[in-house]
Amino acid sequence: MSETPHHSDDVQVHLKEVQHLLARQKLVEGLVHRQDSPKHELVETIVHKQHLAELAERLEKLHPADIAYILEALPLDERVIVWDLVKAERDGEILIEVSDAVRESLIETMDQAELVAAAEQLDADELADLAPDLPSQVMEDVYLGMDAEEREQLRAAMSYPEDSVGALMDFEMVTVREDVTLEVVLRYLRLFDELPDHTDQLMVVDRKDRLRGVLPIGRLLINDPEVEVGKIMLTEHLTLEPGDGADDAAKAFERYDLVSAPVVDTHYRLMGRLTVAAVLDFVREQSEAELLSQAGLKEEEDIFAPVFDSIKNRWRWLATNLVTAFIASRVIGAFEGSISKLVALAALMPIVAGIGGNSGNQTITMIVRAIAMGQVSEEHGRRLFRKEIGVSLFNGLVWGGLLGLIAWALYGDWRLGVVMTAAMTLNLLLAACMGVAIPLTMLRLGKDPALGSSVLITACTDSGGFFIFLGLATFFLL
Amino acid sequence: MSETPHHSDDVQVHLKEVQHLLARQKLVEGLVHRQDSPKHELVETIVHKQHLAELAERLEKLHPADIAYILEALPLDERVIVWDLVKAERDGEILIEVSDAVRESLIETMDQAELVAAAEQLDADELADLAPDLPSQVMEDVYLGMDAEEREQLRAAMSYPEDSVGALMDFEMVTVREDVTLEVVLRYLRLFDELPDHTDQLMVVDRKDRLRGVLPIGRLLINDPEVEVGKIMLTEHLTLEPGDGADDAAKAFERYDLVSAPVVDTHYRLMGRLTVAAVLDFVREQSEAELLSQAGLKEEEDIFAPVFDSIKNRWRWLATNLVTAFIASRVIGAFEGSISKLVALAALMPIVAGIGGNSGNQTITMIVRAIAMGQVSEEHGRRLFRKEIGVSLFNGLVWGGLLGLIAWALYGDWRLGVVMTAAMTLNLLLAACMGVAIPLTMLRLGKDPALGSSVLITACTDSGGFFIFLGLATFFLL
Numbered sequence: 001m002s003e004t005p006h007h008s009d010d011v012q013v014h015l016k017e018v019q020h021l022l023a024r025q026k027l028v029e030g031l032v033h034r035q036d037s038p039k040h041e042l043v044e045t046i047v048h049k050q051h052l053a054e055l056a057e058r059l060e061k062l063h064p065a066d067i068a069y070i071l072e073a074l075p076l077d078e079r080v081i082v083w084d085l086v087k088a089e090r091d092g093e094i095l096i097e098v099s100d101a102v103r104e105s106l107i108e109t110m111d112q113a114e115l116v117a118a119a120e121q122l123d124a125d126e127l128a129d130l131a132p133d134l135p136s137q138v139m140e141d142v143y144l145g146m147d148a149e150e151r152e153q154l155r156a157a158m159s160y161p162e163d164s165v166g167a168l169m170d171f172e173m174v175t176v177r178e179d180v181t182l183e184v185v186l187r188y189l190r191l192f193d194e195l196p197d198h199t200d201q202l203m204v205v206d207r208k209d210r211l212r213g214v215l216p217i218g219r220l221l222i223n224d225p226e227v228e229v230g231k232i233m234l235t236e237h238l239t240l241e242p243g244d245g246a247d248d249a250a251k252a253f254e255r256y257d258l259v260s261a262p263v264v265d266t267h268y269r270l271m272g273r274l275t276v277a278a279v280l281d282f283v284r285e286q287s288e289a290e291l292l293s294q295a296g297l298k299e300e301e302d303i304f305a306p307v308f309d310s311i312k313n314r315w316r317w318l319a320t321n322l323v324t325a326f327i328a329s330r331v332i333g334a335f336e337g338s339i340s341k342l343v344a345l346a347a348l349m350p351i352v353a354g355i356g357g358n359s360g361n362q363t364i365t366m367i368v369r370a371i372a373m374g375q376v377s378e379e380h381g382r383r384l385f386r387k388e389i390g391v392s393l394f395n396g397l398v399w400g401g402l403l404g405l406i407a408w409a410l411y412g413d414w415r416l417g418v419v420m421t422a423a424m425t426l427n428l429l430l431a432a433c434m435g436v437a438i439p440l441t442m443l444r445l446g447k448d449p450a451l452g453s454s455v456l457i458t459a460c461t462d463s464g465g466f467f468i469f470l471g472l473a474t475f476f477l478l
Numbered sequence: 479m480s481e482t483p484h485h486s487d488d489v490q491v492h493l494k495e496v497q498h499l500l501a502r503q504k505l506v507e508g509l510v511h512r513q514d515s516p517k518h519e520l521v522e523t524i525v526h527k528q529h530l531a532e533l534a535e536r537l538e539k540l541h542p543a544d545i546a547y548i549l550e551a552l553p554l555d556e557r558v559i560v561w562d563l564v565k566a567e568r569d570g571e572i573l574i575e576v577s578d579a580v581r582e583s584l585i586e587t588m589d590q591a592e593l594v595a596a597a598e599q600l601d602a603d604e605l606a607d608l609a610p611d612l613p614s615q616v617m618e619d620v621y622l623g624m625d626a627e628e629r630e631q632l633r634a635a636m637s638y639p640e641d642s643v644g645a646l647m648d649f650e651m652v653t654v655r656e657d658v659t660l661e662v663v664l665r666y667l668r669l670f671d672e673l674p675d676h677t678d679q680l681m682v683v684d685r686k687d688r689l690r691g692v693l694p695i696g697r698l699l700i701n702d703p704e705v706e707v708g709k710i711m712l713t714e715h716l717t718l719e720p721g722d723g724a725d726d727a728a729k730a731f732e733r734y735d736l737v738s739a740p741v742v743d744t745h746y747r748l749m750g751r752l753t754v755a756a757v758l759d760f761v762r763e764q765s766e767a768e769l770l771s772q773a774g775l776k777e778e779e780d781i782f783a784p785v786f787d788s789i790k791n792r793w794r795w796l797a798t799n800l801v802t803a804f805i806a807s808r809v810i811g812a813f814e815g816s817i818s819k820l821v822a823l824a825a826l827m828p829i830v831a832g833i834g835g836n837s838g839n840q841t842i843t844m845i846v847r848a849i850a851m852g853q854v855s856e857e858h859g860r861r862l863f864r865k866e867i868g869v870s871l872f873n874g875l876v877w878g879g880l881l882g883l884i885a886w887a888l889y890g891d892w893r894l895g896v897v898m899t900a901a902m903t904l905n906l907l908l909a910a911c912m913g914v915a916i917p918l919t920m921l922r923l924g925k926d927p928a929l930g931s932s933v934l935i936t937a938c939t940d941s942g943g944f945f946i947f948l949g950l951a952t953f954f955l956l
Contacts (some may be wrong), residue, residue, distance in 0.1 A: 005717070009726045200678065322829070
């Protein structure tokens with residue numbers, strides 16, 4: 001029986017306890033290494049075993065999600081110790097809960113038989129999540145041990161792309177017929193040992209398993225037991241198809257405050273259901289992925305990953321930025337003659353380029369978010385251009401004007417100040433135009449506007465900023 | 479009776495329909511302006527009215543969340559037309575659903591009486607969300623119309639900070655006593671017209687309203703009606719307090735797949751409950767806020783906001799970046815003598831600074847995410863330093879070496895290539911150290927590591943990169 005959490009931050013307490021037990025453990029190992037006499041070793045081994053037993057007992061009481069959390073927060077060596085202590089029959093449910101990167105590190109420590117045993121504990125939809133990380137031999141063994149219905153569910157769950165409803169749905173639900181009374185339904189439910197999690201509605205199906213409606217549990221409870229299901233079931237409700245985007249489904253769950261929704265095939269046959277638990281996980285994972293990709297991290301990193309895993313995760317972004325930085329550098333190179341005549345330009349040019357990048361990123365972030373919410377489409381282009389040009393003209397004249405005054409004061413040349421102000425304003429205008437044009441163009445081309453927008457606009461405002469500033473200076477000052 | 483959505487992207491269809499009706503509307507107005515004869519005007523006014531009636535009819539069938547979505551996606555003038563057509567008795571529930579920025583624009587169009595009427599439709603917890611946006615005179619009127627229990631609930635909901643459980647909880651729940659049988663509970667529930675949304679468990683309380691346990695609906699349904707509530711209720715379950723962080727509560731909901739959780743005061747008296755719907759909204763809002771703040775946007779912007787609202791939302795970030803860019807510019811200014819002797823330095827220096835910034839942001843993002851998940855604490859500092867230094871040494875030597883070769887080829891001076899490689903490596907090391915040190919220091923000081931980390935590290939790698947590269951060049955090349 002696993003311990004149910006009482007407070008929302010209990011898991012932090014559990015983590016601290018495990019870390020404390022592991023630290024004592026290490027202390028013991030340290031003693032063993034220092035004192036080499038066999039007698040000491042024996043004593044220490046006993047103490048060592050006691051500590052491990054204490055740790056195992058502690059772990060046994062924890063919720064699988066809490067153990068997953070602890071495993072993620074531990075460095076590799078300690079993680080392996082804890083993983084070995086977890087009872088084998090819980091391996092499956094814990095592997096489902098940990099992050100991809102940590103899951104890999106756990107699977108590496110398990111042999112064929114252990115993996116098969118762990119996989120066999122899982123429902124078809126859970127197994128589908130785990131399958132890509134398992135050796136194919138393991139999957140074959142597990143597949144052989146399944147019945148026909150489970151095989152069909154596994155096949156279905158694995159056949160849909162990662163961000164679709166089909167990949168997130170599960171198959172546990174209660175179905176009833178529309179021509180029975182609530183009394184019969186209530187008696188039927190008493191036959192269950194427990195209802196599936198998130199059963200807020202029963203699915204009403206006909207003989208061919210086609211969805212006829214849903215019966216919210218609330219309606220079942222408030223109505224007279226003599227009433228027939230068909231009389232009070234809902235026929236107007238959200239129905240998903242497995243090919244629907246998980247993102248759209250998540251937004252529907254948010255808008256209509258749903259707990260579960262039926263998933264049907266093209267013939268309206270009931271296939272499974274989507275629950276708010278899967279939606280909540282999806283929303284969190286998606287927002288994490290967006291935050292990481294903004295900084296050029298390909299995926300969530302195991303924070304204690306070996307150095308080379310990190311390098312692999314990050315190199316693409318660095319390489320891209322190196323190319324754009326190199327282009328900007330060649331733009332400056334074209335003006336080396338001007339810089340050697342007026343070296344102040346070298347000191348002032350990064351300001352023009354940098355502020356353009358910041359401003360452009362503000363514009364593009366706002367528009368990408370609005371596109372993601374489905375609230376901006378191509379026809380809004382002109383209106384958005386007008387607004388962003390207004391904002392950047394104002395900022396260019398105010399902040400650019402201020403910097404112009406400072407440049408004048410620093411270098412005693414009012415013409416340099418004017419060039420500075422003009423360059424700032426022009427680069428902010430460039431940033432505004434690109435900030436609107438890039439995401440709208442991506443949208444028109446059917447690409448995800450969130451991907452690479454930030455690199456692209458920084459490349460424009462860097463090279464553009466250097467070109468505008470050095471070009472104006474060359475033309476007017478030299 | 480509002481139309482229930484059938485498909486997850488139905489709302490997009492609704493939006494297109496409303497936009498289409500509005501466009502026809504505009505066309506009519508255009509005709510009226512062009513043809514000034516009174517007879518024409520009369521005809522057009524009738525057509526105009528027909529269109530508005532059609533639009534109003536369309537809106538009446540929509541879910542309030544869908545109307546909110548449509549209002550957000552419309553430019554100001556069209557938004558006001560649609561808002562005027564929405565039936566007054568739905569104003570309250572729609573105001574709750576729209577984003578803060580759009581809510582302001584809607585409230586501006588309403589008079590005192592309309593606002594009071596809208597506010598009076600809401601539950602105490604919803605009213606608490608709306609209260610900060612309402613004129614104080616409106617709130618006074620609404621308050622006078624409430625009974626004592628509602629006033630107490632409103633006071634409670636408004637007394638907790640925005641990111642706490644208290645601010646997200648609601649007060650609708652079903653309570654039962656532990657000494658009654660399930661049969662009695664079932665009969666009691668049949669007295670309700672409907673159960674509150676998200677009633678997945680009944681709260682079991684004693685005479686003094688102290689929480690004794692929870693009775694999951696599933697247990698109510700599968701057990702014999704003769705059994706007493708006390709026998710099958712759960713006493714081990716998650717209990718929240720209103721002062722708990724909403725973020726911790728959200729993580730608990732995700733980990734344990736909860737639908738609702740009771741909220742109690744320090745005497746264990748039942749105050750309210752938190753539902754997964756509130757959690758899902760919170761998670762989405764929080765991740766939006768993080769994405770926006772990464773780009774220096776203070777809050778979600780009404781995409782069609784007037785120019786000055788946008789400027790206010792964005793100026794702080796631009797001002798901060800201006801200061802850091804100015805400091806970097808003065809670092810370059812200190813080496814103007816070196817640049818005038820070897821102007822290639824001006825072209826190469828932005829590469830060193832820029833790549834340092836990218837690399838530092840990768841490090842800091844990863845660590846900030848891990849801290850947010852509670853998986854990194856101060857004692858991991860040394861381990862993280864070692865890993866990040868390894869990554870940046872590798873990247874510095876490989877990418878820096880490549881750039882060194884290019885610099886040699888471009889400028890025909892191998893010593894310049896060596897300086898380039900060395901500067902890249904040193905700046906990446908600086909980025910790694912700062913990327914670990916900044917968030918861990920913020921954590922130690924009890925500050926949110928997500929705030930401002932990115933600006934801070936870019937400031938370090940910009941000024942640091944210029945200093946390292948120009949300093950090395952001055953020392954070894956001149």
